[in-house]
Amino acid sequence: MRCVDRPELGVLLSRLRREVLARETPILEREGLPMWDYVVLSALGGGQAPTQARLAAATGRDKTRLIANLDHLESLGLVARSPDPADRRNRIVAITRAGERTLHRCRAAIASMEDDLLGDLDASARETFESVLVDLAGRLGPTEALR
């Protein structure tokens, strides 16, 4: 049996997450993006354009709440909704060129923020920390969300 000699995992993770999110918020605000908008945009960044239902599932965002995010992103010209020619019930959500540029800027700024946060760590410790984080998070189903 292992004796408790450190704060609980939940506490540590919560505090750290809180700090990271607090540092991300002003970065995204500079682009006019609330956190959820960025999550959605980011989910669109990598691959091909999904239907809204798939987007909602991928981001963990509630299906009905996603709509407002897409409305906003669309009004900024960062994504485009178009009817699916194959099944006109669906609407295909695609990231635009401007969306990709914005996304790239955000990611660069966030990466730099993370460097700032983790920069003090010993290089190998940081390496291990990040890989363990990726490993643990990787085991937990395919959820992508921030919530």
Added chain:
Amino acid sequence: MRCVDRPELGVLLSRLRREVLARETPILEREGLPMWDYVVLSALGGGQAPTQARLAAATGRDKTRLIANLDHLESLGLVARSPDPADRRNRIVAITRAGERTLHRCRAAIASMEDDLLGDLDASARETFESVLVDLAGRLGPTEALR
């Protein structure tokens, strides 16, 4: 400049935290404790009994919301509120014997849950991971909260 080669920190931390909290919930439920009640009880566990205002600050819990938590914990006999003899505006919140027993059970179950979650890791990787987590969380002001 460091190129992004892994999911963002915020995403990883959010997912992991979500999982840990999801595993904690049923443990606390077995004791009849919502998450926030446990946070409050846990904050009371270590040291001396604080005033409610200090408790709110220490847990990050809203001052007005804390009241309901204390009401509940008191109704379960896990904490006791008594007027501060030195300043009768204050109410001193103290954990009871039963509260300490409950807290101890929760902590043991949570530690075991954490072992289960981290058990697959290489021992030295786990060591590094936990110490980095403690290190990073330790830099962020004295907040104790789970929120």
Added chain:
DNA sequence: GCCGATCGTACGCATATGTAGATGATTGGT
């Protein structure tokens, strides 16, 4: 062609959040 299922959308509901008064008891300074 018809009927059930699916998708995007709009709406309401119940819940949790933080903030902001208002109140009554109590303190401390003057």
Added chain:
DNA sequence: ACCAATCATCTACATATGCGTACGATCGGC
């Protein structure tokens, strides 16, 4: 003794959440 400040408490408000429901458009099977 008086008055401002503090503490616990209560209430109300505005916001964000997920869930459920309803509706029109559309698809697929039969």
